[in-house]
Amino acid sequence: MSAQPAAAGSSPAHGRRFLAAWIVLSAILTPVVAFFLGPAIPPGNGSVEATGQVFDNEVLVAVSTPVCVFVVLFLGYALVSFRSRTAEIVDGPPLRGDMRIQIAWMIVTGATVLGLAAFGTYELLQGGAGGGQGPNAAFLPAGHNHALDVQVIGQQWEFTYRYPTFGGLETPQLVLPANTLIRLHVTSLDAVHSFWAYQLGVKADANPGTDNVVYVQTKGARSFDIRCAELCGLWHGYMFDTGQVVDQGRFTAWAKQQQTYFTPVARYLPPYATTYMPDPQRRAG
Amino acid sequence: MSATAVEIRPPVWRRLIGFNAITGVIFGIIGYYLGWFLGHHITGKSIAFFADIDQNDLSVLLGYFFGVSGFLIGLGFGVYPWARLRGYPPSLREKETQGTSRYFGLCTDHKVVGIQYLIGIGLFFFIGGLNAMLIRVELLRPASQVFPAGQYLTLVGMHGTMMMGMMTSGILGPFANYFVPLMIGARRMAFPRIESLTFWLLMAAGAVLTTTIFFGGFPTGWTGYEPLNSQANTGMDSYLVFFALVGVSMCLLGLNMLATIITMRAPGLTWSRLPIFCWAVVSTSILNLLAAPVLIAVLGMAILDRTAQTTFFNPQGGGSPYLYQNLFWVFGHPEVYILALPGMGIVLELLPVFARKPLWGYRLAVSGLLGVTLLSWLVWQHHLFVSGINSDLRPFYMLSTELISIPTGFTFLCGLMTLWRGQIRFTVPLLFCLAWFFNFLIGGLSGVFLSDVPSDVTTHGSFFSMAHFHYTIMGGLVFAFFAAIYYWSPKMFGYTLNERLGKIHFWVMFISFNSTFAPLFAVGFLGQPRRTVTYAHNLQFLNDWVSVSAFVLGLSMLVFLYNFVYSLLFARIRAPQNPWSSLSLEWQLPSPVPVHNFDRIPVITGDPYDYGNPSPGAIPATAPAGGSS
Numbered sequence: 001m002s003a004q005p006a007a008a009g010s011s012p013a014h015g016r017r018f019l020a021a022w023i024v025l026s027a028i029l030t031p032v033v034a035f036f037l038g039p040a041i042p043p044g045n046g047s048v049e050a051t052g053q054v055f056d057n058e059v060l061v062a063v064s065t066p067v068c069v070f071v072v073l074f075l076g077y078a079l080v081s082f083r084s085r086t087a088e089i090v091d092g093p094p095l096r097g098d099m100r101i102q103i104a105w106m107i108v109t110g111a112t113v114l115g116l117a118a119f120g121t122y123e124l125l126q127g128g129a130g131g132g133q134g135p136n137a138a139f140l141p142a143g144h145n146h147a148l149d150v151q152v153i154g155q156q157w158e159f160t161y162r163y164p165t166f167g168g169l170e171t172p173q174l175v176l177p178a179n180t181l182i183r184l185h186v187t188s189l190d191a192v193h194s195f196w197a198y199q200l201g202v203k204a205d206a207n208p209g210t211d212n213v214v215y216v217q218t219k220g221a222r223s224f225d226i227r228c229a230e231l232c233g234l235w236h237g238y239m240f241d242t243g244q245v246v247d248q249g250r251f252t253a254w255a256k257q258q259q260t261y262f263t264p265v266a267r268y269l270p271p272y273a274t275t276y277m278p279d280p281q282r283r284a285g
Numbered sequence: 286m287s288a289t290a291v292e293i294r295p296p297v298w299r300r301l302i303g304f305n306a307i308t309g310v311i312f313g314i315i316g317y318y319l320g321w322f323l324g325h326h327i328t329g330k331s332i333a334f335f336a337d338i339d340q341n342d343l344s345v346l347l348g349y350f351f352g353v354s355g356f357l358i359g360l361g362f363g364v365y366p367w368a369r370l371r372g373y374p375p376s377l378r379e380k381e382t383q384g385t386s387r388y389f390g391l392c393t394d395h396k397v398v399g400i401q402y403l404i405g406i407g408l409f410f411f412i413g414g415l416n417a418m419l420i421r422v423e424l425l426r427p428a429s430q431v432f433p434a435g436q437y438l439t440l441v442g443m444h445g446t447m448m449m450g451m452m453t454s455g456i457l458g459p460f461a462n463y464f465v466p467l468m469i470g471a472r473r474m475a476f477p478r479i480e481s482l483t484f485w486l487l488m489a490a491g492a493v494l495t496t497t498i499f500f501g502g503f504p505t506g507w508t509g510y511e512p513l514n515s516q517a518n519t520g521m522d523s524y525l526v527f528f529a530l531v532g533v534s535m536c537l538l539g540l541n542m543l544a545t546i547i548t549m550r551a552p553g554l555t556w557s558r559l560p561i562f563c564w565a566v567v568s569t570s571i572l573n574l575l576a577a578p579v580l581i582a583v584l585g586m587a588i589l590d591r592t593a594q595t596t597f598f599n600p601q602g603g604g605s606p607y608l609y610q611n612l613f614w615v616f617g618h619p620e621v622y623i624l625a626l627p628g629m630g631i632v633l634e635l636l637p638v639f640a641r642k643p644l645w646g647y648r649l650a651v652s653g654l655l656g657v658t659l660l661s662w663l664v665w666q667h668h669l670f671v672s673g674i675n676s677d678l679r680p681f682y683m684l685s686t687e688l689i690s691i692p693t694g695f696t697f698l699c700g701l702m703t704l705w706r707g708q709i710r711f712t713v714p715l716l717f718c719l720a721w722f723f724n725f726l727i728g729g730l731s732g733v734f735l736s737d738v739p740s741d742v743t744t745h746g747s748f749f750s751m752a753h754f755h756y757t758i759m760g761g762l763v764f765a766f767f768a769a770i771y772y773w774s775p776k777m778f779g780y781t782l783n784e785r786l787g788k789i790h791f792w793v794m795f796i797s798f799n800s801t802f803a804p805l806f807a808v809g810f811l812g813q814p815r816r817t818v819t820y821a822h823n824l825q826f827l828n829d830w831v832s833v834s835a836f837v838l839g840l841s842m843l844v845f846l847y848n849f850v851y852s853l854l855f856a857r858i859r860a861p862q863n864p865w866s867s868l869s870l871e872w873q874l875p876s877p878v879p880v881h882n883f884d885r886i887p888v889i890t891g892d893p894y895d896y897g898n899p900s901p902g903a904i905p906a907t908a909p910a911g912g913s914s
């Protein structure tokens with residue numbers, strides 16, 4: 001076994017050359033990613049929460065870019081510059097660490113991580129960022145006292161919706177007024193479901209016996225996709241639907257009309273409540 | 286030492302009788318029916334014996350319990366306790382010198398167990414991979430086409446459970462069992478019988494999970510969420526028993542590894558000279574030992590809910606589905622590091638050999654591994670960011686989750702700096718290690734999106750998170766697994782795997798892996814949830830692309846399989862004792878390694894990374910072992 005340290009390839013310029021290349025490449029790529037790829041990342045502009053998430057994703061891809069460039073460039077640089085060009089095995093220099101590099105690395109990664117956590121927390125404080133917050137929501141948007149309550153009931157295998165301000169009417173369609181702060185109460189009658197209103201940037205698990213509150217501030221009129229995002233049994237794959245955000249006037253008209261339809265069946269339904277205790281669970285495959 | 290005394294071997298039929306896999310299977314089947322009838326006896330005569338096979342959870346569970354017990358007794362795990370009860374002197378070693386048959390039974394040679402694990406886990410990895418192929422066939426079209434909804438869910442559940450269960454021992458099983466004693470200069474593991482037990486438990490578990498298809502499969506995926514779990518048919522019991530057995534196996538494996546590394550290191554092998562792979566094994570074993578009991582407990586509660594009508598997870602009886610979710614992820618998050626840490630260990634262990642440099646920042650790498658181990662306990666609720674539990678704790682879990690990137694970053698820095706200014710040799714194992722960096726980088730960066738609550742609202746439960754954990758587990762663990770098998774097969778089998786086929790395997794696998802999982806980030810962001818048999822029409826092109834890439838990925842596994850069988854059974858090119866000129870202790874032993882590993886226990890004077898040291902003699906002292914006389 002020949003164990004002679006190689007004299008070649010130990011030029012100190014390597015480090016500086018690599019760092020310069022990294023800074024230049026990152027400086028070029030980060031804005032490109034942030035301003036061209038970033039805004040294209042879903043869920044889009046369907047609600048204030050969705051817009052906030054797009055901004056969040058934009059920041060995250062921007063921060064990820066230099067990290068990604070660092071590792072890939074490092075691997076590329078090392079593999080090209082330091083590949084062994086001899087037939088017999090030659091050893092490299094016995095470098096066992098460098099405290100300055102280690103400390104610099106800790107400071108940079110630590111600062112990045114703390115910055116990201118602070119940023120995510122700040123975004124979360126803006127009303128919960130569209131995620132289900134449970135019965136005692138910790139992050140309340142401004143004006144939450146005047147939010148419109150709408151209940152989402154997950155059941156195998158559909159969502160139904162109840163509107164407590166319209167006599168507790170229950171419908172299979174979700175219609176929401178535009179430019180309104182909505183408080184969704186998500187619950188389930190059987191398995192765990194997850195209510196995902198994709199373009200609105202809303203996701204909240206539906207647990208039986210739990211009132212999972214999520215705030216969403218709608219923008220203009222549009223339709224949006226609804227899917228169940230938690231495996232809930234046999235027909236989980238078919239648990240999708242389309243909801244509507246409509247102008248205030250059309251929403252009131254729709255709600256009045258639904259109330260008329262609803263009256264005959266109202267007495268067969270349990271009164272509106274935040275949770276429902278269904279019959280004992282039966283086998284449903 | 287001359288271990289080749291002439292043995293008089295009995296005829297084949299005589300050797301088949303005794304405690305071995307055949308007896309185990311026979312006893313297992315007898316035990317299953319014993320338990321099954323017992324279950325029917327307990328639940329009462331009103332239930333018809335043969336008609337209600339998919340209704341009586343108790344008889345299925347008891348069947349599995351007695352079946353697994355019978356299997357283990359048939360393998361001979363009862364012999365030692367029985368002998369001790371009768372006052373016979375204990376023997377630490379069993380069936381260590383009997384030819385091929387020792388691979389089919391209880392054998393206390395850690396090298397045999399390593400090979401058993403390699404083949405056994407490979408078999409179940411193959412089944413799990415086949416399930417993935419079938420899932421991708423179904424997803425070629427947006428609507429359900431090949432499989433009915435229930436079968437599709439069973440495929441998804443089988444794939445996920447098989448992989449997450451079996452692969453916990455994917456590296457620890459074959460490579461830690463085989464190489465930890467060799468690396469620390471020991472002649473055996475601390476608990477050789479328990480070592481064998483962990484393997485056979487895992488095989489019993491795999492068989493149990495596979496039998497779920499006879500009971501209608503299960504609909505919950507690998508997470509087994511309640512209350513769907515309690516609703517499901519008896520196929521669910523297979524899942525519960527499988528994971529509980531895996532839990533027992535993991536726990537014992539961790540215990541055994543810790544005991545071995547703590548107590549059986551050769552003289553001079555201080556903690557600061559321990560090979561980094563052993564440190565990764567220590568970290569993983571701590572997680573194994575502490576996380577698996579939580580899993581066993583939560584599955585036990587689910588079993589009680591299903592049979593004894595307790596209501597741990599049923600809100601109507603005062604229980605809560607959140608209890609299941611919390612407990613499952615208290616286990617489940619450490620588990621993903623159980624899958625990731627051994628991969629880190631392999632990569633950091635192999636880089637010095639192929640960069641011909643010492644491991645850079647040894648202490649930093651160790652603290653990285655231990656830091657991940659510690660932090661992995663504090664992050665589980667990031668799986669529940671939209672579940673409606675503890676919304677006020679979300680900033681904490683966001684912070685703790687993102688903090689994990691700091692110790693993970695340590696291992697990245699150490700690995701990368703080891704390459705820096707090295708004399709890098711592009712062997713197949715090194716290629717897999719380099720791919721590990723790339724894959725784990727993408728996996729880690731996508732994890733930042735999932736750890737960030739606003740971003741997680743969209744990505745949670747979507748194909749984005751699925752792509753993320755495939756990058757960390759398949760891109761991390763499986764790539765490291767292949768690095769390890771190419772690296773160590775000359776020592777394990779005495780034959781080198783074909784390098785050309787290895788490179789073909791690597792490139793096909795690396796490209797098709799990225800081509801499979803990178804588009805899934807987009808698919809998830811575009812709104813496709815996991816585990817659904819249908820998806821939006823506009824996502825068909827991406828899904829088809831992914832499916833075709835996945836088929837190529839499957840083919841790359843066949844390239845490996847071909848290489849493995851061809852090189853070991855047909856080409857049979859004898860490998861030199863130390864083909865990579867590694868300084869690590871296991872390479873100083875002859876191939877194949879003698880049963881007792883070391884004639885004299887070596888004395889260690891340094892760590893195994895002393896490459897490029899101008900004064901030789903600082904190389905760790907190793908005793909010439911077996912066959913040197």
Ligand SMILES: [Cu+2]
Nearest residue numbers: 193228232239
């Ligand atoms: Cu659902």
